[in-house]
Amino acid sequence: MRYVAFASLVMLTGCSWLGLQEPDTKPEAAAPAAQSGEKVTITQQTWAAFENYKYWLTPIAWTKPMGEGYFAVAKDGRSWGLTGCTANSCMTGAPQSDDAVAICQTRSGGVPCIVFARDQDVIVSYDVID
Numbered sequence: 001m002r003y004v005a006f007a008s009l010v011m012l013t014g015c016s017w018l019g020l021q022e023p024d025t026k027p028e029a030a031a032p033a034a035q036s037g038e039k040v041t042i043t044q045q046t047w048a049a050f051e052n053y054k055y056w057l058t059p060i061a062w063t064k065p066m067g068e069g070y071f072a073v074a075k076d077g078r079s080w081g082l083t084g085c086t087a088n089s090c091m092t093g094a095p096q097s098d099d100a101v102a103i104c105q106t107r108s109g110g111v112p113c114i115v116f117a118r119d120q121d122v123i124v125s126y127d128v129i130d
Contacts, residue, residue: 042077079108
């Protein structure tokens with residue numbers, strides 16, 4: 001029953017964070033980004049996860065402002081992490097790019113990760129491989 005209550009809380013707040021945390025009032029630290037001209041190569045599975053992230057942020061039929069968040073990918077293109085809030089607004093503070101990078105690096109087993117997209121906008125050059 002606790003799982004259902006937690007799931008309801010997450011659905012009501014619209015946030016996708018690992019655990020609950022207090023809002024961060026300090027300015028966001030710069031997350032690792034691709035060096036100028038660097039291109040990241042990602043797998044089809046990582047691209048599919050990014051596509052799902054975009055639809056999660058703003059459902060197709062949604063007419064209100066879109067959600068906000070960050071999508072990070074591992075430099076080997078195999079892992080990813082995200083943080084953000086759906087089209088409802090963030091209830092516990094603005095998403096932090098560092099959180100997406102940290103989740104990605106945990107999932108990748110320590111492979112360095114970079115911020116791939118802010119909100120729905122890709123901010124690095126990339127290729128998708130089969």
